[in-house]
Amino acid sequence: MTTVNRKEFVSDQEVRWCPGCGDYAVLAAFQSLMPQLGIKRENTVIVSGIGCSSRFPYYVDSYGLHSIHGRAPAIATGLATTRPDLAVWVVTGDGDALSIGGNHLIHALRRNVNITIMLFNNRIYGLTKGQYSPTSEVGKVTKSTPAGSVDTPFNPLSLALGAEATFVARTVDSNRAHLTEVLTAAIAHRGASLVEIYQNCPIFNDGAFDDLKAGPGLIPLRHGEPITFGPDQSQGVVRSADGSVRVVDVAQVGLEAILVHDAHASDPSQAFAISRLTDSGVLRQAPIGIFRNVERPAFDDAMRAQVSMPAPEERLAALQALVSGQDTWTVA
Amino acid sequence: MTNVRNIDRVVIRFAGDSGDGMQLTGDRFTADTAAIGNDFSTLPNFPAEIRAPAGTIAGVSSFQLHFADFDIRTPGDRPDVLVAMNPAALKANLRDLPRGAVIVADTHDFTTRNLAKVGYAANPLEDGSLGAFQVHALDLTGMTVGAVAAFGLGRKEASRSKNMFALGLLTWLYSRPTEGTEEFLSRKFASKPQIRDANIAAFRAGYAFGETTEAFTVRYEIAAAPMPAGTYRQISGNTALSYGLMAGAAKAGMPLYLGAYPITPASDVLHELSKAKHHGVTTFQAEDEIAAVGAALGASYGGALGVTSTSGPGVALKMETISLAVMLELPLVICDVQRAGPATGMPTKTEQADLFQVLYGRHGEAPVPVLAAQSPGDCFDIAVEAVRIALHLPHSGDSCCPTATWPTGPSRGWCRTCRRCPRSTPASPPKPTARTASSSPTCGTRSWLGLGPSPAPQAWSTGSAASRRPTRPATSPTIRTITSSWSSSAKPRSTASPPICPPWWWTTQALSGASRPTCSSSVGARPTGRSRPPCAESG
Ligand code: SF4
Numbered sequence: 001m002t003t004v005n006r007k008e009f010v011s012d013q014e015v016r017w018c019p020g021c022g023d024y025a026v027l028a029a030f031q032s033l034m035p036q037l038g039i040k041r042e043n044t045v046i047v048s049g050i051g052c053s054s055r056f057p058y059y060v061d062s063y064g065l066h067s068i069h070g071r072a073p074a075i076a077t078g079l080a081t082t083r084p085d086l087a088v089w090v091v092t093g094d095g096d097a098l099s100i101g102g103n104h105l106i107h108a109l110r111r112n113v114n115i116t117i118m119l120f121n122n123r124i125y126g127l128t129k130g131q132y133s134p135t136s137e138v139g140k141v142t143k144s145t146p147a148g149s150v151d152t153p154f155n156p157l158s159l160a161l162g163a164e165a166t167f168v169a170r171t172v173d174s175n176r177a178h179l180t181e182v183l184t185a186a187i188a189h190r191g192a193s194l195v196e197i198y199q200n201c202p203i204f205n206d207g208a209f210d211d212l213k214a215g216p217g218l219i220p221l222r223h224g225e226p227i228t229f230g231p232d233q234s235q236g237v238v239r240s241a242d243g244s245v246r247v248v249d250v251a252q253v254g255l256e257a258i259l260v261h262d263a264h265a266s267d268p269s270q271a272f273a274i275s276r277l278t279d280s281g282v283l284r285q286a287p288i289g290i291f292r293n294v295e296r297p298a299f300d301d302a303m304r305a306q307v308s309m310p311a312p313e314e315r316l317a318a319l320q321a322l323v324s325g326q327d328t329w330t331v332a
Numbered sequence: 333m334t335n336v337r338n339i340d341r342v343v344i345r346f347a348g349d350s351g352d353g354m355q356l357t358g359d360r361f362t363a364d365t366a367a368i369g370n371d372f373s374t375l376p377n378f379p380a381e382i383r384a385p386a387g388t389i390a391g392v393s394s395f396q397l398h399f400a401d402f403d404i405r406t407p408g409d410r411p412d413v414l415v416a417m418n419p420a421a422l423k424a425n426l427r428d429l430p431r432g433a434v435i436v437a438d439t440h441d442f443t444t445r446n447l448a449k450v451g452y453a454a455n456p457l458e459d460g461s462l463g464a465f466q467v468h469a470l471d472l473t474g475m476t477v478g479a480v481a482a483f484g485l486g487r488k489e490a491s492r493s494k495n496m497f498a499l500g501l502l503t504w505l506y507s508r509p510t511e512g513t514e515e516f517l518s519r520k521f522a523s524k525p526q527i528r529d530a531n532i533a534a535f536r537a538g539y540a541f542g543e544t545t546e547a548f549t550v551r552y553e554i555a556a557a558p559m560p561a562g563t564y565r566q567i568s569g570n571t572a573l574s575y576g577l578m579a580g581a582a583k584a585g586m587p588l589y590l591g592a593y594p595i596t597p598a599s600d601v602l603h604e605l606s607k608a609k610h611h612g613v614t615t616f617q618a619e620d621e622i623a624a625v626g627a628a629l630g631a632s633y634g635g636a637l638g639v640t641s642t643s644g645p646g647v648a649l650k651m652e653t654i655s656l657a658v659m660l661e662l663p664l665v666i667c668d669v670q671r672a673g674p675a676t677g678m679p680t681k682t683e684q685a686d687l688f689q690v691l692y693g694r695h696g697e698a699p700v701p702v703l704a705a706q707s708p709g710d711c712f713d714i715a716v717e718a719v720r721i722a723l724h725l726p727h728s729g730d731s732c733c734p735t736a737t738w739p740t741g742p743s744r745g746w747c748r749t750c751r752r753c754p755r756s757t758p759a760s761p762p763k764p765t766a767r768t769a770s771s772s773p774t775c776g777t778r779s780w781l782g783l784g785p786s787p788a789p790q791a792w793s794t795g796s797a798a799s800r801r802p803t804r805p806a807t808s809p810t811i812r813t814i815t816s817s818w819s820s821s822a823k824p825r826s827t828a829s830p831p832i833c834p835p836w837w838w839t840t841q842a843l844s845g846a847s848r849p850t851c852s853s854s855v856g857a858r859p860t861g862r863s864r865p866p867c868a869e870s871g
Binding site: 045047065067068071073074075076077078079080081082083086103104107303304306307308309310312315316318319322323324325327328329330331332 | 366565619620
């Protein structure tokens, strides 16, 4: 068996993201991960939309399409339906997936198309040089919002859970091990997987995720384990009477009262409640990990099951019968 | 005593309320007309309202049929005969009638209330306002109820057969055979013997009424039209288009993938192809028009034949993806089943106004060959041809027709093909010229039949490593718009017109037959093998 190494997934294209861009880390993680998983590059297709992150397919030596703004999930749907032998990835950003392509994203998720979506969320429009995005906090001052933005941002994971997604996860560009772990689970999931990746844009939104270091911080989710975090796991998540979840001191309530994370729960309510722990303004607190990972028949498998192709020699004859129809008349 | 008069052509319009069964009546009359061997063309006209209030102008549904003893091309403009089942049908259609036209009106529905509903102060059948026409005011409903009394149906149920009474009368008037309709009714209502018998009785009563009444002094005969020998069927443009797409994909040995979003009047293509899953056809009802074409393009990238069907508003939304398909040189067939009007327009009305959109709708240099079908039957050939070109066309940027490369931005200097400055807009737009396969210098760079199902995706250039990938043979660009007219229930075209693209070796010989209208010569009889179609020689 030939060993596949990272280099096989490195294309000969010069990587042209800005120095320090978080995209580099994701690319490197991806290029190492794929050989580890044993997925051949000729079975790998990366479909991207438009945006900084959408340059991704250029840099991976596999099949790829740099398509149109927001449309990658639609194109990937056609491809995945046609080709069960391919690992189809969608690389998109917060503007691409949640603004112009919001419709395609939610429908790909609810259909459960067998694709893996990496959503690079830098909370800004980078490629167009710094306008606020659908994940920017209210009051964001940018070139297009000099007086501060006034619209409420999306919580991408709440959106995905609401759209009946079967695999929903979040990771960060700065944690290679976590990134690799989450992406591995995402590609293993049969159906649509959405992985939101917090990605720093040092040029137009530098430090967007820095407050996580100061505040309550990242809340790691591990299936089957109580949700605790912070120094010495002193903080934890409990369920409130109204069904929402909140952060408490573990010492106050005791470890038994802490919510145990269940990523495989068929009802998405708890995953949704956990997704609401994400700050929508300045980001001081955000759960990361796999929020939801459940089995549901994949759209493309079900589609293919309905379609059958006659043997080549029978195909035209079958078609001829159809074309001739039942009611014919003859002119001599 | 009834005289028989021979005439060469007639246009009949059946009009009534949406619930009166006018489409079925027209369909049946068409089938009987086909059986006689007349040439014909039809125009169904539905109300846009799904369930318009009964008796209103908005709720009028009509079916027009033009038939003749010679070759005709259109459903006709001015009906010689109007069958009006209610005052709304009369009012909505009266202005289309020439002087002297025959009006058969069902007096039963000309009640004060119904007249008032459409703004008639007095009954036009009685006030002399129809003096320019030959009016036959008959109680069709009353006679129908009488004719079916034996079957024990309620009055409402009984009166529903009035369309068959009217059909019977017209069948007599124009000397059509009756067996076809009787067989049809027996089949259609096989599970409801009461309804079946009532309908057949009404149909026979209508026929007998014509024969016995003194109201009609003339009966007409229209001889068979000289038609090329062959086996014929009725087919709508959308059905022919669907079959053509399937035939094209089958000839190419590729699976067919349709991405579509429901849109009148193109949805029937989606419906038709959705029934063909056992022919290797995948249909995807997308979330919107853009996703529909996107998925089709994705499927093409995976080695299927990607097709999207839509109408004008959908084409507008798909333009960016069409440009992308040109750029990626992937096969794609776009079907534009045209509706009327700007913006959303009029879904149930037809127009042929999308030509400029499909020729010039894209940005940048994204030339797209455009084919237009000339008849419902021709939609089949056009679809096959579109598939052929889509899979076969060599690189599009080289020698395309002037229209397609006409620069659109003021910063562009000259169109290199026609050498006219785009700033001085030509008095008339450049003449649409479809690119022909024969003009292509490298037609046949890849074998049309050489594509196996599910080839590996085509390498998209990301550098030299592309050469190491398992790619299929260099693909050709490929994109094709079909502009088909939406018309229903007409025969395959009966005369060969100058083809927009050169006749294709097997289309003309095998599927539709050298003598056009036959659909029955076996597809399997086509030249087989993996040889290249001789398109290079055709120019
Ligand atoms: S603009 Fe921001 S997101 Fe885009 S490449 Fe530069 S650093 Fe990365």
